[in-house]
Amino acid sequence: MLFTEDLCVKILDKCPDIQQLRRVHSRLITAGNLASASHIALKLMKAYSECRQIALTRQLFDQFPQKDVVFFNVMIRSYVNNKLYQTALHMYTTMSKLHIAPDHFTLPQVLKACSASENLWVGLQTHVAVFKKGLHSNLFVGNSLITMYGKCNRLLEVRQVFDEMPRRDVVSWNSLVAVCAQNGMFHDALEVCRTMIRSSSVKPNAGTMASLSPAVTCSTSSDNITFMMEMFMNHARDSLVSWNVMVAVYVSNSMPADAVNLYLQMERCGIDPDSVTVASVLPACGDLSALSLGRKIHEYAKRNRLLPNLTLENALIDMYAKCGSLHDARMVFDEMQTRDVVSWTSMVAAYGMTGDGQTAVTIFSDMQHSGLTPDSISFVPVLSACSHAGLLDEGKQLFKRMTDEYNIVPRLEHLACMVDLLGRSGRINEAYEFIKNMKMKPNDRIWGALLSACKVHSNMNIGLVAADHLFQSAPEQAGYYVLLSNIYAKAGRWKDVTTIRSIMKVKGVKKEPGVSNVELNNEVHSFLAGDQSHPQSKQIYEELDVIIGKMRELGYVPETDSALHDIEDEDKGNHLAVHSEKLAIVFVIINTEPFTPIRITKNLRVCEDCHIAAKLISKISEREIVLRDTNRFHHFKNGCCSCDDYW
Incomplete structure (x- = not known):
């Protein structure tokens, strides 16, 4: 077959694999086509970049004698796409030294590198270049500037760029929403989105859903979640990303039934879930003990080759554990090709929740022997497992190892576990002394653990002390009033029960219905x-x-x-x-x-x-x-x- 330039272009346009790419490159060198054909050299550079062969891309760049702005654009884009942001910015500087002027393709890529590396200094210089080139009205450049300033926490400049844009598309609005959400300005993010919907020129899409999700995830307002759902139903139901965002929003806002119902609706609409969907909905199945649905989703993941996937497998372990199916959780764990600290911690928690504290301690020990170092989170379920199984000595020893061997400063979660461990074991006085000797102020969980132990072991005196602290630190928590009522009821002190009920009524505290x-x-x-x-x-x-x-x-x-x-x-x-x-x-x-x-x-x-x-x-x-x-x-x-x- 005659190896012509047209044939070469056709092959390179089809994004060949690395082996075929090397063969084409070799033929081009032999034929001498690269020396004069810049368009072929550029296509070869792009192809190598797509195969993540960035060194060969740079080699071609360096070998070509006459380089214009297009060569620099391809090289900068290659570095950005391969996450070599500082190298991309260095290439931009080199371009400036050679007096090669950037164009409307160069500047968005440079701004993207500035965003990813949070390089405000080069970003500001690039903004100056935007004005010099008269590109401040360019839509793509404007969107890139919004993202860059947002990543660098320059919110005033973000708003200024957005307001001065002569034309905005959905990306412009989504970028502004994302900047507000990423900087904790959740009310502003929602307000921008509402303004966007009121606009007649631009409508939300899946990107809007993804940009807004951090704001709604951190919101406890039912109005915000309703707004998100309305936007999903009216504008973004055609994208898998939107479904995934909505499922995640429901899960993160403790609305597992809604998350599961949405997942089932997704199936009925013929939209195939991906690994993100599955990993998002499995916690909801666990919260509802929806074991049969969880198993069905697991089968779907296996059938569609979504496994192995560490995040998904960890979610499966957690789901099976919460559904009380320890056998299934252990089977997933045993079949994993790789495990991280989350995998081991989930198994420790699974055994601890079922009361098998001894196995939980053994699994925790196996994690240490596997070469992984437990973190502060890992110690919480193993200490809790010791508490629920009455393993007083083991719990004390683990707490000591955490502080002495791993140099982990105890957090309130660890301290609450220790109070619970001592209290459940009947060491009420020791638990109380432990609290008094703490270096940090006890929170309601710690006093609540002590009060619960006082109820079990009928210790009225310390129970009243714990209750007094609870009513000061968490006066709205009905559960603590109920615990104290239980203590009084157990002692037959019905007048005191009535008093507690009266206090709850006056303060407007309502017992959560079972x-x-x-x-x-x-x-x-x-x-x-x-x-x-x-x-x-x-x-x-x-x-x-x-x-x-x-x-x-x-x-x-x-x-x-x-x-x-x-x-x-x-x-x-x-x-x-x-x-x-x-x-x-x-x-x-x-x-x-x-x-x-x-x-x-x-x-x-x-x-x-x-x-x-x-x-x-x-x-x-x-x-x-x-x-x-x-x-x-x-x-x-x-x-x-x-x-x-x-x-």
Whole structure:
């Protein structure tokens, strides 16, 4: 075949692989075509750059005798695309020394290098060059200036450039939104977006969603999330990026049910999720204990070859762990080709949540032996695991190693774990002394751990001290009032219970309602205490009466200490009988085949009465019941719980 220039151009335009590229280059050298054909040399440079062969790109650049602005543009772009930003800026300086004037292709690339390296000095010089060349009205240059000043935290200049642009496109608006969001100006980011929507010339797109997501992610305002959803529905539903952003926004704002529903809607619309989608929605599955959906998503990831992927695999471990399926979590962990500290920490947390503190400590030790160094985050779940399993000596030893061997300064999370460890072990006085000797001011989590321990071990005196600190540091947290009420109720001090309730009423503090979630056929059902809104409520209550009758035959007596009202024991028992987890358990029983496991997620700590009831129901129904509350997992089987009544 005759090797002509036209044939060479056709081959290079098809983005050949590196082997074919070398063969073309060799033929060109032999034929002597490179010496005079600058257009072929430029195409060869671009092709090498796309193959990430930046040294060969530079070699061609240096060998060509007559270099104009186009050669410099290709070389600068090559450096920028390969993230060699300082080298790109050096090339721009060389260009200036040779008196080769930049054009409208050069300056955006130089500004991109300035943005990535946060080089404000060269950025300012480039802005001067923009005015000298009369390019200040160029749309691409203006957009690049907005991004550069934004990265360098020069927000005044950002706004000035934007306001002076004679024409703006969606990239201009998205860049301004992104700058505001990245600099913590979330209200401004949302306001810019609203102004953009009101504009008749430009409409939001997937890039707008991505730019705005940091602002909405950090916002707890339901109005902002609603605005984001409206923008998604009206302007950006055609892009996978938009779906991913919206799923992530729901997850980060503790709206797992919405995230899961959006994911299912995405499937119905025929949009194929990618690894980002899957990694984003898996935490929502974990929060809802939606195990069957999580497994379905896992199968999708395997079928579409999204694995191996470290971020995705870590998300799978976390999801399975939160769903109480330790076997599946461990299987993912064991099959991983590479693991990082997050992978090991997730497995430690998984065993700790199920009460297997000893295995959690062993996994933590294995991580150290693997050559990875645990960080401050890694120590939190292993200390918590020791606390929930009553491993006092092991917990103390790990805390000492953290400070002495790894030189990690204890954070409040670690200190709270130690207070919890001592308190659960009955060392209330020691826990109190530990708090008094802390070098930093205790927060509500630390005093809350102490108060909880005082409730378990009926220590009224220190409990009142802890409560006093809590009401000063977190007066709006209803859970702490309830804990103190529990202490008074356990002691039969109903007047004090009434006083606490009065204080809550005066301060406007409301107890968070207990909600139990259960998944059935990829749909999550939620129950409140005494809930009668479910379509199957009549059947649920009828079956619950039958089950309670069978429980009484086994000696069940309602644990009325769990009720916080000074009422007759019979009425307390009736109140406890309709707690949300009991309703959720019965719902699964009447809707599934015998022996089907039951998985419940509760947003509050399970009460003592429901804990007793779940043990008995597991025996009566011959089913395994997995109940996750805010503290840990409880695996009920044959009338026993994995926590050994220690939680």
